[in-house]
Amino acid sequence: MPAVNPTLVIAGPGAGKTHGMVDEIIKALPNLENHRYMIVITYTNSATQNIKKRLSKRISIPPNLFIGTTHSFLNKFIVIPYSSINNQGVKGEKLFIQCDTGNVLERLFKSQTKPDDFKIVNAIKGRMKRALLKDGYITYDQTLVLAEECFKNKRIKEIISNRIQYLFVDEFQDTNNKIFGVIEHIRKQKKTIIYCVGDPEQYIQSFDSSIKDFNNLPILKASRNSKYTTTLNKSNRRSAQPIVSFLNHFSKREYNSETFEQQRVNSTIGERVKFISKSADITTMLPAFFEICERHNILYKERGIIAKENYVVKKAIAALKGNVLSPDRSINISPINEIRDTLLSVLDISQSKYCETYKETSFDLRVKSIQIIRAIRKGEINNENTFVKFVTETLNLQVKNRIPFKIDNLRMSIEAQRSTDAVMVSNIHRFKGLEVDAVLAVAKTEKELNLWLETDTKIRDAHKDKATSDYPRLGYVAFSRARKILCISCIESIGEKTKEKLMNLDVDII
Numbered sequence: 001m002p003a004v005n006p007t008l009v010i011a012g013p014g015a016g017k018t019h020g021m022v023d024e025i026i027k028a029l030p031n032l033e034n035h036r037y038m039i040v041i042t043y044t045n046s047a048t049q050n051i052k053k054r055l056s057k058r059i060s061i062p063p064n065l066f067i068g069t070t071h072s073f074l075n076k077f078i079v080i081p082y083s084s085i086n087n088q089g090v091k092g093e094k095l096f097i098q099c100d101t102g103n104v105l106e107r108l109f110k111s112q113t114k115p116d117d118f119k120i121v122n123a124i125k126g127r128m129k130r131a132l133l134k135d136g137y138i139t140y141d142q143t144l145v146l147a148e149e150c151f152k153n154k155r156i157k158e159i160i161s162n163r164i165q166y167l168f169v170d171e172f173q174d175t176n177n178k179i180f181g182v183i184e185h186i187r188k189q190k191k192t193i194i195y196c197v198g199d200p201e202q203y204i205q206s207f208d209s210s211i212k213d214f215n216n217l218p219i220l221k222a223s224r225n226s227k228y229t230t231t232l233n234k235s236n237r238r239s240a241q242p243i244v245s246f247l248n249h250f251s252k253r254e255y256n257s258e259t260f261e262q263q264r265v266n267s268t269i270g271e272r273v274k275f276i277s278k279s280a281d282i283t284t285m286l287p288a289f290f291e292i293c294e295r296h297n298i299l300y301k302e303r304g305i306i307a308k309e310n311y312v313v314k315k316a317i318a319a320l321k322g323n324v325l326s327p328d329r330s331i332n333i334s335p336i337n338e339i340r341d342t343l344l345s346v347l348d349i350s351q352s353k354y355c356e357t358y359k360e361t362s363f364d365l366r367v368k369s370i371q372i373i374r375a376i377r378k379g380e381i382n383n384e385n386t387f388v389k390f391v392t393e394t395l396n397l398q399v400k401n402r403i404p405f406k407i408d409n410l411r412m413s414i415e416a417q418r419s420t421d422a423v424m425v426s427n428i429h430r431f432k433g434l435e436v437d438a439v440l441a442v443a444k445t446e447k448e449l450n451l452w453l454e455t456d457t458k459i460r461d462a463h464k465d466k467a468t469s470d471y472p473r474l475g476y477v478a479f480s481r482a483r484k485i486l487c488i489s490c491i492e493s494i495g496e497k498t499k500e501k502l503m504n505l506d507v508d509i510i
């Protein structure tokens with residue numbers, strides 16, 4: 001079947017983007033031919049898991065439906081099968097390194113002095129890149145380069161496009177120009193049905209050199225391209241009316257002479273947006289936020305304190321005496337499983353191999369995980385060294401790998417599981433894609449707050465000053481996580497002009 005124009009769905013926060021894409025996938029699956037693939041690409045492993053979970057609840061996933069991150073897609077379908085055919089300098093057997101060539105170079109300069117001349121540094125980098133490829137080591141950045149190169153070969157381009165019957169792209173705003181280049185090659189072959197969904201206003205990555213200007217973002221380029229059929233999904237199924245109206249101040253963008261403006265599609269009851277002006281310290285703003293939450297019977301785990309600056313996040317954690325939930329390891333993950341996985345990872349062994357080697361059952365492994373939890377609670381394990389000591393001396397096991405993440409994170413998930421009064425605290429990037437009943441978004445400075453409150457699309461788009469104050473869109477992502485209550489605050493006290501701006505946005509100052 002010849003492919004029609006790709007569908008581009010522009011949808012705002014709470015529109016149910018992933019939900020809608022999963023529906024489209026299920027609708028298309030009966031037409032998927034056995035010898036071709038349906039590809040669903042996402043930008044994080046957790047988004048991949050989320051789609052797999054949602055799909056597997058409704059259908060059994062066929063072997064020719066691939067769901068994975070952009071990198072895993074490019075590696076499996078392009079780099080592994082074709083990069084060595086296309087480029088003699090790339091070894092057939094490949095090993096993937098989860099970092100950029102630049103990181104490998106920095107590592108090299110730890111053991112030898114870095115030359116001052118950038119031309120020499122670049123020459124070393126080029127040599128190192130070629131040496132890595134020759135040995136089959138593919139760094140993160142090289143996946144994109146090699147995939148793009150493959151598309152310069154007409155025959156390879158045809159073969160790849162023939163293999164892909166459907167291509168779905170979630171969070172399309174995070175597509176950079178290299179990945180967009182790949183999608184464009186596939187589109188031009190006219191063999192693949194393409195569906196992309198995203199929200200440009202939620203683009204909060206740094207601009208890579210190929211983007212420079214916000215209007216160069218692939219999602220916006222595609223929306224201006226007549227080869228894409230762009231539709232606007234203006235529903236907001238998440239937030240109460242005052243929050244939806246507030247968000248609309250920041251997202252009014254024109255798409256082919258149609259203005260994007262969300263409408264509430266839910267019966268959520270909420271309150272007007274509030275600015276908590278008791279500044280100076282997070283401890284002083286929390287009681288006001290909690291009082292509003294109490295009025296609405298909002299559970300602790302449904303309260304989120306979100307900030308851009310880790311400095312503010314740390315302050316909030318301290319103010320709540322560490323009794324916090326972190327978004328990606330919240331309620332659903334049992335700490336026992338998490339500790340078990342950590343243990344297996346430091347032992348460098350799978351569960352079945354562990355049971356076989358140590359002549360133990362999975363129950364014994366669970367008991368060991370509980371022993372570790374107890375030791376963390378008692379403070380016997382409080383850092384990576386004491387963890388290793390406990391595993392080797394008390395559990396009598398041989399540690400082979402470093403612990404994959406900080407003990408503090410494990411402690412947090414153990415604590416959160418025990419207490420019902422833990423609140424979500426996070427930076428904005430980690431909160432992306434999530435929602436809670438009540439949000440307190442805290443800016444560190446008045447400058448940062450003013451950036452979040454900028455309503456002029458042109459000024460929002462033009463802002464590039466990441467080094468000092470980051471992007472206006474960070475505020476939008478934070479604000480749009482709230483279902484019922486949105487409170488904003490600022491560590492620095494704010495002037496009359498900012499107060500006036502807030503009032504013009506229908507925000508109550510309390």
Ligand SMILES: Nc1ncnc2c1ncn2[C@@H]1O[C@H](COP(=O)(O)OP(=O)(O)OP(=O)(O)O)[C@@H](O)[C@H]1O
Binds near residue numbers: 014018238434480
């Ligand atoms: N078709 C639907 N019917 C009813 N509720 C829905 C539907 N789609 C999504 N929802 C609900 O609306 C809310 C927002 O959905 P979801 O988180 O998928 O939105 P999103 O578009 O991914 O938002 P964001 O861009 O902010 O991450 C969720 O509570 C979800 O359960």
